[in-house]
Amino acid sequence: MISYLSHIGKTHDSLPPLPVRAAGKVSLNTPVGSCLDHLGRVWLADTAHNRLLVFDASLQHLLASFGQTGSAPGEFNMPFRLLAHPDKPWIYVTDMGNRRIQLLEYTPDLEITPLLTFGNQAPINLTGPNGLVFHDGQLCVADEFFEGADGESRLVVLDEEGHFIRDIRHIRYPDNSHEPLQLLWPQGLTLDQQGNIYIANTGFNTLVRCNWQGEAVPFAINGKAYLEGMELARDVSCIRQHLLVPGASANAIAVYDLNGRRQGSLQGFYAPIQITAGSEKDTLLITEPILASLQLHQVRLNDVKGGAALFTQVLNRVGDDRDQPGQLHFVTSAAGQPPAHPADDPLSPFPWVRQWLDTSQQQLETYTNRIQTPALPSWLSLSLSWQTEWLLRWQQSWLRIMLGERLDNPAHLLWLLDAGNYQLQASGSTRPDGARPVGMPLVPGSLGMTTLKTRHRLAGQLAPDKPLLVVCNYLTSLVTIYQYHPLLDELVPYRVFGSRGSQPWQLLSPQGISIDPVNQDILIADSGNHRIARWRLTRSGIAGLVDTFGTPGDGPGQFHTPSDVALDEQGHCYVTDQFNHRIQVFDARGQWLYSFGQPGYATEGDQFLLPTSLAYEQGHLVVSDLVNRAIKLFRPDGTFVASFAGFGADASKGQLWMPYLMHVRNGQIYLPDCALNRVNVYQLELESQP
């Protein structure tokens, strides 16, 4: 049985009396959707905070905040996309975790009233309402997690007050010249001036075009109703006769014309999602959920042609302030364990030191943020943000060392990889505000982490009684091993290995990492190379490659993006074969033994959709099943035992949005959610051994 206990990661969502100057006053939590109302004000879905925020057109002032966590009208659970009615003072909100759409009415002085909620009952029964478009009195919503007969998702067409008209499950060519197109996990929607619908079809990474009857509208460039070759297709916006697809190539927004011809790209982004035309000429509002930021950019889209890669100018930005005490930002993994009976404040015996540190860090941040002047090129704005954050982390580390803030007992801490703040945090308890920064700054892209308690002192190891911390980096494909430095009382780098590529000694986008209890080998889910790598630290402290196993494919022993690895007492290796939607099991020599699981929506049983992480605990396997937002417990042979499921952003219920690399220790599951920015803690009660 799995039950929710608590979470680590403090929520900083308080606001001063409104209206207020936005700079430095707003901490966002994975914002997604935005729209303009008929007075040009900017509405933003602050998704993981379960609220909407309204800013003036230039993002200088925060004017209103609306909503809180819940399921009553006017309450939200993951408000996702926003759409302004073209004629009336109405805003549609896809309230994803509540599986419904809310219709809000606003006045010019921003009194906001819930008018209607719909979509969560028959005959509509939305399962994952995401993108929205409106045309000719009809509303269309992408129902991302709907399960059709073949697993396909759908679009649902409603009237403006939410009455069902039709759904669209396949995009059919009117002349039957091609096979009908299937939708899988459609997210963003947009319209052109003719009212054609463009769909970011995330499961296939394609951009699909159809009309309101679900008939294919082929692109001139390829005669098909879809564009492909995109790295990612999560959203699309049609702005001034251009199609903008954020993430179609990494860290950029691809620009196409309406014939499907790629014109070029806008550069200088991280992982943008929603793009909305601003009220001023040539301006774009862009949300960066992972950076926790809403940005106002200026660019002439007509200049994007001939494959040009242009930078925009950043006019203003809000949010991007997620390093308050106890706060996490894109937390990806956990390791270690807090003590069973935590002290009140185990990380700092001198509260005044911590208070002084917190104050000085906030002052430093305010100062460095002033370096950002308006109209910086997007690449420079992004670089400056990263560099100032990075500098801050270093200054904070030195301050901690100089002031002698102690780790207390590093062997009894839960380590958290706070990737968005480029740092490790540690917690001596499972309280929401328990996390504190520790160690030197991390290289951007740090992702998977595990502890390694060596059996012998290795050459150069300063404190062999304290575990090493092994951290892999998704971007650089390097693995860094940190050790505890008794004099500095900090973690310092011990060894680095790996490099980016596909040669046997290289790694490509490594994710989960685990230690073999038999021989202390380091096993790495080398996801981009579709294999598992086994490395070993020798007594002289040299890291050497032992072996790799697995090839790309969907046969036995083949992988499609293996994301995590776990080992049992005999050294059997369990792998989440993520895009094959199964768990594969290997013996200690990397020989395939068996696999279990098949694709499907289910919160119980052995159906998975993108199983992302797993752990072995006392004769059982714990699997985090991403799309099903479920933690599933199995016996090692694949027999289902129990599960916990919950999709949403309600912290009181242990719900999940983007759970990443799980850690299980002594019957407690620590599951970081990189979108909700907290680590959920669950109690695992195991049946007796079979």
Place this chain on the structure above:
Amino acid sequence: MNTFRKAANKRLQQQQQAPAESVAPATDSENLLQGITEVITELEVTPAVLLQKQALYQKLHALHQQGCELASRQCMTGPIH
């Protein structure tokens, strides 16, 4: 074939068509050392103009990558068992 498998196949096909990424290997450790020395020297003598620093950081990062590549490749000369 159901939608999930069809989507996964398409994704894998797309990934395998993409050109393989690899960091250009350092020819030997001497070249690497020389490269790092150059960067460190430049960092000391160049005024702290952001653009130049940016380029130098990138160069240093590439050299660091190459260093790791070299070290990791050397670990391959005799697999550890």
